[in-house]
Amino acid sequence: MFRKLRNRLIFINLSITSLVILVVFASIYVISTHSANHRPPMPENSTNYSGEVEELIEDRIQNEKNIAARELLVMLIVSGIAIDLIVAFVSYYLAEEAIKPVREAYEAQKVFIANASHEIKTPLAAIAANLEAADIKDNKWISNVEKETAKLTELNGELLSLARTDLITDVSMKEVDLTELTEKSLESMKPRMIGIKFEKGIVATGKIKINAADFIQILEILVDNAIKYSDKRIDLTLNSHELIVANDGATISEKDLPHIFERFYQADKSAEGVGLGLSIAKSLADRNGWGLTVENRDNKTKFTLKF
Template sequence: MKRKDIFYKTKKNIIIISVTIVFLCLFIFTVITKTLYSSRLFNDVDRQILQQKDMLERISPNSINSNEGNILDEKGPSKSPRIPPNIIVIVYERGNIDFISPNAYFNITSLPDLAKIEKNKISVIEHNGYTFRCTSFDNKQYNMQVFINVNSELKSMKQLTNAIVISLIVLIIIAIILSAYLASRIIKPVREAYNKQVFFVQDASHEMRTPLAVIKGKLELLANSWGDTIDTHFEHISKMMSEVRSLEKLNSDLLLLSKEDVDSSINITEVNLNDFIEDLSDFYEDLADMQDKKFYVNKTKDNIKLQWDYNKIRRATIILIENAFKYTSSKGEITLTFEDINKSILIRVKDNGIGIKDEDKNRIFDRFFRSSDVRGKNINGSGIGLSLLKSICKTLEIGIKVGSQYGKGTEFILNVPKVMK
């Protein structure tokens, strides 16, 4: 059965919202661009019309088509104004055509409708398939009209509109692709966190199932032996106590891990490295004697003062030492080494225990992960320690390196800054 993607709807909503925002931004940009371009384009045309209107209002109407100062006659007086070739002027005298400047659009038999042209205002009319911007005004007994054909400007606007539409389509397609990619990137850490939570619950349930099953079985046995004394079932009670302690240890580790994940505060104090080493080593030297193992401690020559979070560094080091003891058999060796390297202290914990398989190295920091080999040897543990170590190292910005060869041993190296911030 195909697993349903619970994040599909969220991813879809992210894409829709992202594309909608991009579309609105592009649409607003398009409207502003087109409006400004159109305004600039036709403002220049209107300015020419009004300039020509002002010029015609300043001259005598009789000079428009007189032999003395024909404004279209190149041989006329230099003081007579000339009409630019892109401007069309039509002059009516008492309703009759008196003058039409040379053009390709109007003639005596084909004139624009006077009713469509407002006096002293810019008007837009269409005539024989052409579009004009124009104005009309009176000068004594004359009515004058000034026209400019704007088909080229309209064509330019159409080309701009087509270019904008094509650009919008291309940009929307790109926005959809990028939104899908970004949505996947955004969902990825959420998906990973969700999967970790699912695995966490599954693994925690698995770890608690065994001790609970043991306790339940022993209690059922005791319930069916109500007439017996405690001495008779001391072994069963002892086993239950052992499983309860395992559950308490698991609960304590989970609380520490959750606290480390949520609370990233650091309590910096001055730490004497030699005192720190002695505090750690005393207990484990005695433990090594009890377990018939060898425990070596290599100190630095100088007595170094450090700015550390004492409790967290101690906890991180203890996790590594206890793992080394746990996975090293009797007669084995565990070595704890402190090295002064520039601005850092290297803490090395090395053992000659069972080591880590290559296929398990990428998962050793996962919560509750324990290799099948370790489970098969009935080595106690919850798989929380290295997860807690990783969380501590992330909080304190400590580097971790792991070197291991299966069957020969493991070495963990912590690169701890001398001065933590």
């Protein structure tokens, strides 16, 4: 994120500098060559030369003008490149200094979220355990507490997962049977798919080297999102380099599509959750160098993971 910001600042500085250099140097070149080519004619009372000699002198002068113009052009180009290089180095330094406080604050925020989420996890688990142990039935107040505790536990888990994604940059690769791994993960999600037609198109992938933990987490996030928003059907396609999850629910509006992977962004404000799931999936994909995209196609919302 900060690398993109730094590069953008450098690009803006270089673009402005290059434009100014181009305009100024072009003006210098045009003015200089124009002045050289429009010198006043020799006075009438000047020494008279024969036609041949006069023509020779004119050719010599014109030749010197052309040489001078070329030398000026080369000098301006070299000077422009040198100035651009200097500006690039200075811009890099200034951009790094400008985003340094923001980066430090962001890193501190990530550590805080990770630590806070970890600390909150224990009391939430204790509350849930005590509610279960109390075994109080048909009490709406207790039911409300259980429901809100479950929401807090889910939110806390997402925050912790997001913080870990930001803090842990190492990618653990291992050889796995992706088909078998996917089938096991989907089996655990079947109870939530009651009433939904789930169509699988899994091509036997054999064993491939991949970050299995991140792949499964992305898979579960995408399927979970499809379950939430589908009407009657979810389609899943998997091969050795691509995962596609599509649902037949209401498609995402064009104005929301560019923001769908942003943190805490919710296209459907009435939906449950806080808009972290897809952001986590995108962060995991980026960390592994995978591509995760979304589009509306054939009245379906389609997520594609290329790995």
